[in-house]
Amino acid sequence: MLSVLDIFRIGIGPSSSHTVGPMRIARMFAAAALRSKRCADIARVTVELQGSLALTGEGHGTLKATMLGLMGHRPDRLDPDEGEAALEALAAGGELVLGGECALRFDPRRDIDLAGHIIPDLHPNGMKLAAHGADGAVLLERTYYSTGGGFVASEKQLRTKPTDDRVESEPTPYEFTSAADLLALCDSHDRPICEIVLANEDARRDRARTMAGLDRIAEAMDQCIERGLTQRGTLPGGLKVARRAPDMWDNLSANPLSNEREQLFDWLNCFAMAVNEENAAGGRVVTAPTNGAAGIIPAVMRFYCKDGEDRACRDSRRRFLLTAGAIGLLYKQRASISGAEMGCQGEVGVACSMAAGGLAALWGGTPAQVASAAEIGMEHNLGLTCDPVGGLVQVPCIERNAIGAVKAVNAARLALHRTGAESCVSLDQVIETMRQTGIDMSSKYKETSQGGLAVNVIEC
Numbered sequence: 453m454l455s456v457l458d459i460f461r462i463g464i465g466p467s468s469s470h471t472v473g474p475m476r477i478a479r480m481f482a483a484a485a486l487r488s489k490r491c492a493d494i495a496r497v498t499v500e501l502q503g504s505l506a507l508t509g510e511g512h513g514t515l516k517a518t519m520l521g522l523m524g525h526r527p528d529r530l531d532p533d534e535g536e537a538a539l540e541a542l543a544a545g546g547e548l549v550l551g552g553e554c555a556l557r558f559d560p561r562r563d564i565d566l567a568g569h570i571i572p573d574l575h576p577n578g579m580k581l582a583a584h585g586a587d588g589a590v591l592l593e594r595t596y597y598s599t600g601g602g603f604v605a606s607e608k609q610l611r612t613k614p615t616d617d618r619v620e621s622e623p624t625p626y627e628f629t630s631a632a633d634l635l636a637l638c639d640s641h642d643r644p645i646c647e648i649v650l651a652n653e654d655a656r657r658d659r660a661r662t663m664a665g666l667d668r669i670a671e672a673m674d675q676c677i678e679r680g681l682t683q684r685g686t687l688p689g690g691l692k693v694a695r696r697a698p699d700m701w702d703n704l705s706a707n708p709l710s711n712e713r714e715q716l717f718d719w720l721n722c723f724a725m726a727v728n729e730e731n732a733a734g735g736r737v738v739t740a741p742t743n744g745a746a747g748i749i750p751a752v753m754r755f756y757c758k759d760g761e762d763r764a765c766r767d768s769r770r771r772f773l774l775t776a777g778a779i780g781l782l783y784k785q786r787a788s789i790s791g792a793e794m795g796c797q798g799e800v801g802v803a804c805s806m807a808a809g810g811l812a813a814l815w816g817g818t819p820a821q822v823a824s825a826a827e828i829g830m831e832h833n834l835g836l837t838c839d840p841v842g843g844l845v846q847v848p849c850i851e852r853n854a855i856g857a858v859k860a861v862n863a864a865r866l867a868l869h870r871t872g873a874e875s876c877v878s879l880d881q882v883i884e885t886m887r888q889t890g891i892d893m894s895s896k897y898k899e900t901s902q903g904g905l906a907v908n909v910i911e912c
């Protein structure tokens with residue numbers, strides 16, 4: 453079983469599958485090359501970005517992330533300004549220090565191949581890296597896949613289930629592979645979903661470390677909102693998309709006690725867009741479960757747990773994240789959270805489902821109501837395509853998170869108003885439907901920018 457702390461990864465924008473994953477892969481490769489060869493033997497490093505990584509890689513920051521990873525940077529520790537400075541130095545000097553140790557000549561136009569015509573069978577986000585000697589001979593070659601949400605997998609891991617880098621973990625007391633299993637565990641042990649998940653986390657590390665990890669995630673989400681509420685101007689990438697969250701925040705702050713009924717929408721929109729505008733600008737965000745969908749969970753959590761210093765609120769944030777994380781694990785294990793595999797239903801749809809479940813738990817819902825909220829959150833996102841204009845994580849992504857946050861709250865309300873009657877759609881059924889829909893979806897609508905809004909909207 454995966455850990456909920458793997459679902460929420462602190463990293464940088466704009467994309468978990470196209471920025472965070474490739475940076476982790478490139479860093480792993482640099483370390484492997486320096487372990488197996490002497491620096492003096494390595495003359496050149498090349499990278500082939502395949503499928504979606506090539507087709508939307510430019511707009512999603514994949515090339516930059518790859519170079520930073522080769523230099524040894526980690527997405528969870530990198531200061532975005534420090535990263536920009538390192539890339540400027542590389543561009544000016546033409547030298548890349550592999551793994552922070554070994555200086556090589558590097559030119560992204562020559563050494564990074566955008567092989568969008570190669571769509572690997574195992575996963576559409578393939579990445580082949582090679583180290584070469586002075587005579588051009590290949591000294592080391594590895595292929596990895598960025599499987600969504602910052603997760604990465606080797607070819608061997610994808611060929612032999614379990615399918616990614618952290619699945620082979622310690623056994624946990626409450627193993628579950630479906631929502632039905634999870635609900636049965638809650639029932640037989642008379643415990644809510646968050647306690648079942650927490651018991652599993654206890655098998656991996658001390659309780660205090662898990663709690664500190666959850667608090668760190670909540671804090672990083674809040675910091676991202678705060679930064680997004682104060683940064684003005686136009687987002688990078690050429691679409692000339694203006695940041696809107698700061699003006700919305702100013703209007704709301706000027707009328708905090710307004711009785712306007714739709715103000716709930718404004719608060720959720722404002723928080724979600726603050727996160728996704730930060731993400732689009734390459735700022736620090738938390739995968740929830742991906743970067744493209746990173747605004748929904750922080751917005752809902754911030755609105756319904758207002759003061760992070762307050763002990764009761766800190767506890768409710770932990771419960772929210774554990775419950776939402778458990779739902780995210782189900783999608784990760786039974787389907788996918790990658791837009792390149794599932795379209796946007798696998799990103800914004802999953803985030804909406806997770807947030808709806810987390811909120812239903814905070815509102816005192818039973819495990820069955822939590823699962824019902826999660827089911828509703830996905831049911832009305834089925835078929836949602838990924839067609840980002842200009843290959844950037846901006847249009848439709850930023851507004852889509854605002855809509856997703858509002859939809860999550862409504863899904864939780866609908867679930868809590870259920871009076872005993874079982875839903876005719878279970879959470880497992882909707883996850884399987886999402887998986888099948890994702891498989892059937894044309895690749896044009898799976899993070900390739902070859903269909904939908906990406907071809908019908910003329911870039912500014």
Ligand code: SF4
Pocket residue numbers: 744745791795796797799800837838839840844845846848849852899
């Ligand atoms: S459209 Fe959805 S899946 Fe595609 S990049 Fe935007 S948020 Fe991610």
